[in-house]
Amino acid sequence: MNYQNAGMLSPYKVLDMTQGACSLSGKIFADLGADVIKIESPNGDLSRFRGPFINDKPHIDSSYEWHYLNANKRGITLDLEKNKDLEIFKKLIIDTDFLFDSFDPGYLKSKGLSYQDLKKINPKLIMTSITPFGQDGPYMNYLGPDLVVWSLGGYMWMCGDPERAPVRISITPQSYYHASASAASAALIALYKRNQNEVGDFIDQSVQHTGPWFLTHTYQWYEYEDVILKREGGWRQFGTTRTRTLYPCKDGYVVFMSFGGRLGESVQQGVIGWMEKEGEIPDYLKDFDWSTFDALNTPEKDREKVFGAIGEFLKTKTKSELLEAAVRERYTMAPVNHLGDVVENPQLNSRQFWHSNFNKNLDRTLKYPGAPFLSSEFEMKYYRSAPLLGEHNDEIKAKL
Amino acid sequence: MGKNKPLEGIKILDFTTIVMGPASTRILSDCGAQVIKIESSSRSDTLRSATPYKGEDPSPNRSGYFAMYNAGKLSLPINMRNPESVNFVKEHLIPWADIVVTAFTPRVLPMWGMTYDDLAAIKPELIMLSACLMGNTGPYADLRGTGQLAAALSGWYENTGWPDKDPVGPYSAYADFVSWNYFIVAVMAALDYRDRTGKGQYIDQSMFESTLQFAGPQLMYYLNEGKLTTRMGNQDVDYCPHNTYPCSGDDTWCSIVIENNHQWSIFCNLMGRNDIVEDSKFNTFESRKINELELDEIISEWTKNQDSFRLMHLLQQNGVPAGVVQNASDLFRDPQLRHRNHFVVRAHQDMGYHHILTPSFIYENSDRFPDTAAPLLGEHLEYICKDILDIPDELFAELISKGILE
Numbered sequence: 088m089n090y091q092n093a094g095m096l097s098p099y100k101v102l103d104m105t106q107g108a109c110s111l112s113g114k115i116f117a118d119l120g121a122d123v124i125k126i127e128s129p130n131g132d133l134s135r136f137r138g139p140f141i142n143d144k145p146h147i148d149s150s151y152e153w154h155y156l157n158a159n160k161r162g163i164t165l166d167l168e169k170n171k172d173l174e175i176f177k178k179l180i181i182d183t184d185f186l187f188d189s190f191d192p193g194y195l196k197s198k199g200l201s202y203q204d205l206k207k208i209n210p211k212l213i214m215t216s217i218t219p220f221g222q223d224g225p226y227m228n229y230l231g232p233d234l235v236v237w238s239l240g241g242y243m244w245m246c247g248d249p250e251r252a253p254v255r256i257s258i259t260p261q262s263y264y265h266a267s268a269s270a271a272s273a274a275l276i277a278l279y280k281r282n283q284n285e286v287g288d289f290i291d292q293s294v295q296h297t298g299p300w301f302l303t304h305t306y307q308w309y310e311y312e313d314v315i316l317k318r319e320g321g322w323r324q325f326g327t328t329r330t331r332t333l334y335p336c337k338d339g340y341v342v343f344m345s346f347g348g349r350l351g352e353s354v355q356q357g358v359i360g361w362m363e364k365e366g367e368i369p370d371y372l373k374d375f376d377w378s379t380f381d382a383l384n385t386p387e388k389d390r391e392k393v394f395g396a397i398g399e400f401l402k403t404k405t406k407s408e409l410l411e412a413a414v415r416e417r418y419t420m421a422p423v424n425h426l427g428d429v430v431e432n433p434q435l436n437s438r439q440f441w442h443s444n445f446n447k448n449l450d451r452t453l454k455y456p457g458a459p460f461l462s463s464e465f466e467m468k469y470y471r472s473a474p475l476l477g478e479h480n481d482e483i484k485a486k487l
Numbered sequence: 488m489g490k491n492k493p494l495e496g497i498k499i500l501d502f503t504t505i506v507m508g509p510a511s512t513r514i515l516s517d518c519g520a521q522v523i524k525i526e527s528s529s530r531s532d533t534l535r536s537a538t539p540y541k542g543e544d545p546s547p548n549r550s551g552y553f554a555m556y557n558a559g560k561l562s563l564p565i566n567m568r569n570p571e572s573v574n575f576v577k578e579h580l581i582p583w584a585d586i587v588v589t590a591f592t593p594r595v596l597p598m599w600g601m602t603y604d605d606l607a608a609i610k611p612e613l614i615m616l617s618a619c620l621m622g623n624t625g626p627y628a629d630l631r632g633t634g635q636l637a638a639a640l641s642g643w644y645e646n647t648g649w650p651d652k653d654p655v656g657p658y659s660a661y662a663d664f665v666s667w668n669y670f671i672v673a674v675m676a677a678l679d680y681r682d683r684t685g686k687g688q689y690i691d692q693s694m695f696e697s698t699l700q701f702a703g704p705q706l707m708y709y710l711n712e713g714k715l716t717t718r719m720g721n722q723d724v725d726y727c728p729h730n731t732y733p734c735s736g737d738d739t740w741c742s743i744v745i746e747n748n749h750q751w752s753i754f755c756n757l758m759g760r761n762d763i764v765e766d767s768k769f770n771t772f773e774s775r776k777i778n779e780l781e782l783d784e785i786i787s788e789w790t791k792n793q794d795s796f797r798l799m800h801l802l803q804q805n806g807v808p809a810g811v812v813q814n815a816s817d818l819f820r821d822p823q824l825r826h827r828n829h830f831v832v833r834a835h836q837d838m839g840y841h842h843i844l845t846p847s848f849i850y851e852n853s854d855r856f857p858d859t860a861a862p863l864l865g866e867h868l869e870y871i872c873k874d875i876l877d878i879p880d881e882l883f884a885e886l887i888s889k890g891i892l893e
Contacts (some may be wrong), residue, residue, distance in 0.1 A: 093661075095677060095679065095680040096680075098678070098683070101629065111700075115672055117831075119676050121689065128561040131842070136726075137725060138724055139704060139705065139708040139712070139716070141712070142712070144714070150704075150709040151703075151704040151705075151711075152703075152704040153705035154704075154709055155704045156703070156704075161804055163527060163614070171806070176667075176774065177838075183553075191705065202851065205672065208516070215848075219533075219825055220823050221826070221849070222825065223776045223826070224822070224826035225821045225822045225823055225826060226803075226822070226823035226824075226826060229803045229808075229810075230746075230806070230807070231802065231806035232726070232744045232808050234721060234723070234729060234744050234810070235742050235744055235808045235809060235810035236732070236743045236810065237640030237742075237810075238731065238741075238742040238811060238813065238814075239697025239810040239811065239823075241813045241815070241817070241818045242657075242658065242812065243731075243812055244564065244812050244813060244814045244875065245658035245744075246655075246656075246657050246658050246661070247647075247648060247649075247655060247782070248648070248649065248652055248655060250673055250739055251652075251732060252701075252730075252731040252732075252733070253720065253812045254647065254649065254720055254721055254731075254738060255646055255647075255721055256643065256646060256657050256661075256717045257646045257647060257716065257717070257719045257720075258642070258643070258701070258702050258705050259647045261701060261722065264665075264700075264701045265664070265665070265668070265701075265766075266847070268665075268669065268672070268675075268700075268701075269668055269847055270849060271616050271668070271672055271844075272514070272668050272671040272672055272675065272848075273846075273850070274669070275675035275676060275679070276493045276494060276515070276518045276671070276675055277493055277850065277853070278675070278679055279493055279494055279497070279675065279678060279679065279847065280491070280493035280494070280853060282679070282682060284738060286848050287494075287852075288851055288852045288853060289851035289852070290848050290849070290850055290851075291588055291654075291848065291851070292846075292847065292848045292851040293847055293849075294887065295494075295823065295824065295828060296824060296827055296847035296848075297817055298846040299818055299824070299829060299844050300664065300844060300847065301658070301659070301661075301664040302658075302815065302818075303506070303552060303555065303658075303659050303660075304537060304538065304539060304551050304552035305815045306555070306815050306818070306819070306842065307539050307552065307554065307555060307841075308538075308551070308552075308815065308842065309537050309814075309815035309816055309819065310551070310819075310842055311539045311541045311841075311891075313552055314539075315814050315815050315816055316682065316815065317738070317814070318655075319652065320652075320655045321653050321655050321656075323659070325537075325538055325634075326538040327538075327794075332635065332656075333653060333654070333655060333656070340639075340644070340653065340654060341639070342631065342635055342636055342639040342644065342656070344633065344636065344640075350797055354631075363639040369755040383669070388533040397617070408628075410627070411634075412628055412832060414627050414629055414630045417629070417631055418631075418632070419631050419632040419636060419638070420628075420632075421632060421635075421637070421639040421640045422595035422639060422640065423644040423645055423654050423656075423717050424639065424640055424641065424642055424644075424645060424647075425642060425645045425714065425717065426642045426645075426702065426705055426708075426709045426715055427647075427707055427709050428642075429640070429641055429642050429699065429706065429709075429713055430555060430706065430709055430710055432627075433522050433625075433626050433627065433628060434621050434622070434625045434627040434628070435695070435696070436697070437624070437625040438622055438625050438693070439625060440696055441710065453707065453709035453711055454707065454711055455703070455707060455710070455890075456699050456700070456702075456703055456706045456707070456710075457696065458696070459669035459672075459692070459696060459697040460616075460669055460670075460673045460675070460690050460691065460692040460693070460696070460697065460702045461690065461691040461692075461693075462500045462673070462688055462689070462690050463620070463688045463689040463690070464677075464680065464686065466687045467759070471811070
């Protein structure tokens with residue numbers, strides 16, 4: 088029986104003992120062809136209890152988060168409170184290349200399963216632990232659900248309307264997805280070294296620590312200039328100046344980025360050129376010298392004369408008209424899509440981004456989003472549905 | 488000292504600019520890869536002209552934004568608009584590189600004669616990743632733009648903010664921050680595949696497609712049920728209370744999440760409101776969710792005159808999840824991040840000493856701190872040509888006089 092997809096990581100065995108969104112780490116390996124076993128407690132993974140659900144009916148096999156994150160994996164249940172299952176786990180470790188977990192710091196050690204313990208069984212093991220704040224330090228035992236760790240990571244401070252509280256992203260839990268994808272990166276980097284020296288490694292992946300990486304130049308404004316940047320709603324702050332990014336259009340909103348300089352010149356000419364073709368250009372824009380106009384260093388009042396006129400024009404067009412024109416006229420604008428618009432997007436359809444797989448447990452076909460990148464050597468496929476709770480217990484334990 | 492870096496010996500030729508590519512190659516560089524960043528004085532990385540500058544006047548060598556994502560790299564100035572430069576790249580740099588990465592719009596590399604097929608003809612085991620906004624094929628392949636546009640396209644704006652307000656989106660180029668992980672995964676998996684099989688490969692990375700990976704369940708909900716999600720402020724479908732509450736001081740906030748009834752009763756006790764623990768309006772998740780606005784007012788009334796950090800510690804030490812919404816100043820001082828050495832200080836010729844963020848993962852057996860600050864524009868011209876590429880002096884002089892190297 089062929090358990091695996093042909094992929095870049097086909098030779099590798101992965102134990103994914105993470106909970107909930109952290110299963111993205113194992114998903115990345117599974118989609119690249121590794122043999123990934125998802126280990127759940129007998130109560131089932133957190134994702135099984137998180138919506139949205141198939142037919143909006145909560146059920147242990149109906150969570151879209153579960154199906155998305157755990158397709159292409161096999162699944163077993165282990166109760167780490169039982170010695171028999173601890174022994175099974177240790178046997179599994181013998182020929183495991185990668186282990187991912189998201190237990191509280193110290194839990195695995197209390198079961199005799201710390202990296203120090205496991206590397207005695209398998210010195211080549213690459214073990215990655217994902218925790219809210221890291222394996223040690225003053226906050227190591229603090230609780231870190233998405234909103235909390237997103238707050239302490241600093242990115243949330245920059246998101247939302249200035250007159251209201253900072254806001255998180257409503258597709259959740261983003262912070263854990265970031266940490267899990269980073270964990271997968273770190274583990275693959277460690278693989279290169281292991282291939283040279285035959286020695287594995289332990290990776291301490293913090294969720295909070297991923298946040299500061301999204302702050303672009305926010306730290307530097309504070310360090311060099313003592314300026315604390317903050318959220319600006321539909322504007323984008325560039326230190327002491329800001330530029331509008333969100334514009335209403337006929338059937339929603341678009342994001343339009345405009346700066347000064349070389350890039351700004353061609354961008355503004357693209358959209359103004361189109362306005363001119365449609366005959367809707369105010370006099371003062373007709374002979375405008377774009378080469379000397381610097382969107383970021385022009386006083387806001389003068390700048391709004393230019394972008395106000397562009398904004399009035401955008402109100403007369405639909406999102407799809409503006410997107411098509413942006414491609415044609417080579418200016419930088421994108422519609423504010425809801426996920427339905429995303430699914431209908433011609434670009435994704437033309438690149439065959441969407442996948443389907445018949446799920447025999449549910450007796451129905453499920454559609455999935457496709458690969459994060461395209462490889463000239465392999466095609467990512469959904470070849471195996473996310474497992475039922477303990478679906479592969481007998482099959483996997485029989486081989487030990 | 489003493490620990491090796493995981494990627495020692497790996498060579499990356501880096502044509503990427505702005506954030507997604509440079510952040511990826513920075514992490515690879517922190518982990519030991521040698522990264523040569525190609526730019527030129529006539530066409531430098533856009534981030535070199537991004538504020539703030541360390542020092543009085545703007546200078547491409549002192550941008551803090553550039554410094555953030557380019558520490559540890561070497562800078563080689565090549566004028567790619569000179570037709571002979573492509574030959575230089577093919578003759579001297581492609582043989583050197585394990586991995587070539589680019590972030591041009593799809594029309595640039597064919598125009599230069601530098602597609603994967605062109606380069607693989609020279610070095611079949613080459614790994615090449617070309618990232619762009621929409622992917623290198625398809626009807627919208629030519630759309631230009633940064634991760635801000637990709638964030639709007641892929642639903643992050645619609646799904647961030649308040650239901651009664653504009654879809655303001657997450658800060659800055661969110662799609663970059665999602666995509667760089669997949670960039671690293673792609674090149675590292677390809678490297679392992681090459682080392683096992685001897686085969687190189689081409690990777691076409693669409694920032695649009697990469698960033699959709701973090702919306703998988705919600706996309707499946709639409710694909711399979713035809714139902715949409717939208718922004719909901721700081722509320723959550725599984726937990727209540729679940730919000731960010733005002734504290735004493737200007738624009739100061741603490742997030743609080745109650746995950747179960749046990750935490751609810753501890754929380755009420757800390758608030759001095761044991762009277763509402765069993766109140767039928769609040770005693771279950773479902774009832775709290777129905778009365779969420781009223782509950783948020785009660786909590787805000789309690790938090791609004793408190794010090795945000797003292798409140799967080801009080802709640803956390805009693806087993807209630809809470810976190811201050813930290814700004815740049817708070818993050819500098821954060822004791823947990825400091826414990827993880829989230830900054831290292833490096834010296835820079837023009838900028839002096841400054842802080843550089845470290846990767847969010849820590850290896851037990853390997854080092855992953857950036858060795859140096861970001862390069863000056865063209866700083867390593869001679870070093871790269873003479874010490875890395877072994878270019879003879881006469882040829883070096885010719886490359887300069889022809890304007891290939893600047």
